[in-house]
Amino acid sequence: MLGKLYGVGVGPxxxxxxxxxxLKTIEKSEVIILPTKEKEACYSYHIVxxxxxxxxxxxxxxxxxxxxxxxxxxxxxxxxIYERVKQLLxxxxxxxxxxxxxxxxxxxxxxxxxxxxxxxxxxxxISGIPSFCAAAAAxxxxxxxxxxxxxIIPASYDILDTLSLKGTRVYMKSGKKLLKLKEALxxxxxxxxxxxxxxxxxxxxxxxxxxxxxxxxxxxxxx
Amino acid sequence: MLGKLYGVGVGPxxxxxxxxxxLKTIEKSEVIILPTKEKEACYSYHIVxxxxxxxxxxxxxxxxxxxxxxxxxxxxxxxxIYERVKQLLxxxxxxxxxxxxxxxxxxxxxxxxxxxxxxxxxxxxISGIPSFCAAAAAxxxxxxxxxxxxxIIPASYDILDTLSLKGTRVYMKSGKKLLKLKEALxxxxxxxxxxxxxxxxxxxxxxxxxxxxxxxxxxxxxx
Numbered sequence: 001m002l003g004k005l006y007g008v009g010v011g012p013x014x015x016x017x018x019x020x021x022x023l024k025t026i027e028k029s030e031v032i033i034l035p036t037k038e039k040e041a042c043y044s045y046h047i048v049x050x051x052x053x054x055x056x057x058x059x060x061x062x063x064x065x066x067x068x069x070x071x072x073x074x075x076x077x078x079x080x081i082y083e084r085v086k087q088l089l090x091x092x093x094x095x096x097x098x099x100x101x102x103x104x105x106x107x108x109x110x111x112x113x114x115x116x117x118x119x120x121x122x123x124x125x126i127s128g129i130p131s132f133c134a135a136a137a138a139x140x141x142x143x144x145x146x147x148x149x150x151x152i153i154p155a156s157y158d159i160l161d162t163l164s165l166k167g168t169r170v171y172m173k174s175g176k177k178l179l180k181l182k183e184a185l186x187x188x189x190x191x192x193x194x195x196x197x198x199x200x201x202x203x204x205x206x207x208x209x210x211x212x213x214x215x216x217x218x219x220x221x222x223x
Numbered sequence: 224m225l226g227k228l229y230g231v232g233v234g235p236x237x238x239x240x241x242x243x244x245x246l247k248t249i250e251k252s253e254v255i256i257l258p259t260k261e262k263e264a265c266y267s268y269h270i271v272x273x274x275x276x277x278x279x280x281x282x283x284x285x286x287x288x289x290x291x292x293x294x295x296x297x298x299x300x301x302x303x304i305y306e307r308v309k310q311l312l313x314x315x316x317x318x319x320x321x322x323x324x325x326x327x328x329x330x331x332x333x334x335x336x337x338x339x340x341x342x343x344x345x346x347x348x349i350s351g352i353p354s355f356c357a358a359a360a361a362x363x364x365x366x367x368x369x370x371x372x373x374x375i376i377p378a379s380y381d382i383l384d385t386l387s388l389k390g391t392r393v394y395m396k397s398g399k400k401l402l403k404l405k406e407a408l409x410x411x412x413x414x415x416x417x418x419x420x421x422x423x424x425x426x427x428x429x430x431x432x433x434x435x436x437x438x439x440x441x442x443x444x445x446x
Contacts, residue, residue, distance in 0.1 A: 009356075016244035017350060020274060024239065051243060102352075104359035104366040105373065117363060125360035127240060129325075129350045133232075136327035137348035140340060143327040149385070150328065150375035157370040161389075 001121035003089035007103035007113050008096045009128015013043070015050035017129045025126050026052055029096040031059045031088055035108065038062060044098035059093075065108040078108075082115045089121055102128040106154065106173065132170045135199040144168050155181050163188050224344035226312035230326035230336050231319045232351015236266070238273035240352045248349050249275055252319040254282045254311055258331065261285060267321035282316075288331040305338045312344055325351040329377065329396065355393045358422040367391050378404045386411050 006025045011017035026032065026048060032055060036042040039060060049055050063081045066073060088095050099109045103125040116123040132152065136143045144150045149167035153159060155174035159181060162169060174181050185196055229248045234240035249255065249271060255278060259265040262283060272278050286304045289296060311318050322330045326348040339346040355375065359366045367373045372390035376382060378397035382404060385392060397404045408419055 011242070011350075014244065016247065017242050019234070019240050019242050019352065020246065021237065021239035023243065102356045104356055104364070106367060106369075107365065110365035110368055113363070113365075123363070125363060127234075127352045127356040127360045129242065129352060130356065133325045133327055133350040133353065137350045140336070140346070140348060141327070142330065142333035142336075144329060144375070144377075145331075145333055146329075147377055147380040149377070152367070152373035152375075154367075154370055154372070162372070166384075 001086065001089040001116070001119065002092040004094050004122040004124070005085060005089060005113070005116050006094075006096045006124050006126055007099050007107070007109040008126045009099050009102040009107075010044045010047045011129040012101050012131035012134045013047060014134065015047050017134060018048070018051055019127065019129075022126050022128060023052060026055070026096050029058065029094045031061065031093045031095040033085070033095060033097040034060060034062050035065055035098065036062055037064045042098075044100050047100075048098065061088075078111045078115070082112055085112055085116065086119070086121075089116070099128065100131075102130045105130050105152070131172065135170075135197075138199055139197050141197070143170070159184060224309065224312040224339070224342065225315040227317050227345040227347070228308060228312060228336070228339050229317075229319045229347050229349055230322055230330070230332040231349045232322050232325040232330075233267045233270045234352040235324055235354035235357045236270060237357065238270050240357060241271070241274055242350065242352075245349050245351065246275060249278070249281075249319050252281065252317045254284065254316045254318040256308070256318060256320040257283060257285050258288055258321065259285055260287045265321075267323050270323075271321065284311075301334045301338070305335055308335055308339065309342070309344075312339070322351065323354075325353045328353050328375070354395065358393075358420075361422055362420050364420070366393070382407060 006029065008022050008025050010022060032048075034042040034045050036045075039045055039062060042062070045055065045060075061084070063084060065081070066077045085095065085097075097109050097112065099107045101107070103109050103113070104127070113123045113125065132143065144167060149165070151162065151165045151167060151169045153162045153169055153171050155171035156177050159171065163184065171181055189196070229252065231245050231248050233245060255271075257265040257268050259268075262268050262285060265285070268278065268283075284307070286307060288304070289300045308318065308320075320332050320335065322332045324330070326332050326336070327350070336346045336348065355366065367390060372388070374385065374388045374390060374392045376385045376392055376394050378394035379400050382394065386407065394404055412419070
């Protein structure tokens with residue numbers, strides 16, 4: 001594999017939250033991979049297009065990851081995407097795989113990255129602003145200071161154990177579990193008051209209209 | 224206060240990890256505040272200067288925060304810095320306060336931000352790449368996927384309780400406690416093996432020469 005793969009974090013929505021490095025990486029890439037079925041439905045495509053209108057002059061490929069499927073199906077899908085990426089890299093292409101937020105935090109890109117590395121290929125992650133940092137900035141509040149701990153929790157799984165964590169909790173990806181999460185936090189509130197903030201679609205034109213894919217809850221406990 | 228204060232996250236070290244928004248905010252500011260005693264000793268100054276050499280044409284002020292002092296002294300120092308910032312804002316200045324990493328995560332800027340807001344002034348945070356995201360990218364590994372939790376822990380405080388946390392633990396700001404932290408992680412390793420990665424000065428010319436101010440430990444547990 002002579003080509004090079006970049007997992008490019010494009011941040012949570014505001015196009016100006018792209019880093020200079022992300023922009024330069026996209027500029028020098030011949031191929032851009034979008035992680036959705038169609039270009040027009042792809043958030044990361046629209047984010048990049050705002051600050052880099054020439055994205056349409058690149059070779060664009062849509063490679064959607066399946067959501068919430070059985071492990072076997074998931075692995076099959078990853079293998080298929082990897083085969084397509086590998087073909088591009090074998091042709092010597094420089095490829096940017098767009099990722100919402102940061103590629104190291106709950107990104108499906110990481111599977112493809114690992115397979116390229118395992119096959120002795122070239123793959124690099126380009127950091128992006130995580131949604132919880134942008135949410136804190138939008139709210140104008142710090143997430144943590146001094147001795148406080150910060151816990152990032154995927155809220156679509158069982159969250160019961162997380163209610164006793166000290167410090168600040170950020171619940172991400174609540175999806176259909178949003179109501180359940182709210183109930184759990186509200187019943188905890190009755191025992192011990194703490195601040196709860198909600199932000200959704202942070203930095204996008206429809207910011208703060210939950211429920212949505214990029215829903216973030218910041219539960220700030222003072223213990 | 225007619226002016227506007229921006230807490231600008233400049234990321235962990237690599238100048239190209241500045242966001243477009245951070246760069247634009249610095250460009251439009253008349254005053255730049257550096258959180259150290261001297262310009263030449265200021266990491267965030269050097270980070271910005273690489274991508275924005277005109278920084279020296281701005282009004283530059285050094286406003287160092289004291290490290291590890293008594294609460295009373297700290298509050299006095301914050302009050303003094305706030306008074307200086309307030310004078311600038313009263314003169315209608317647009318002010319960028321540079322912050323390593325992201326302003327919502329362990330940033331002393333947050334105190335000044337809160338005081339400006341409490342006084343009905345204008346203050347906004349501009350997100351930056353947190354060091355742990357850049358560390359993961361430098362290592363080429365994801366921090367978390369699927370149902371995994373991510374815990375950000377200030378390692379200069381008592382970390383005993385954190386050893387039982389599920390998922391990925393990132394220990395930041397270990398400082399003089401670095402050896403103690405290593406010992407604790409190594410003794411835990413004997414009971415249950417897990418991966419430990421270390422990165423320091425991530426993205427800076429002297430990356431990975433611990434111990435240092437920006438030391439980050441990623442302890443990846445597979446539980």
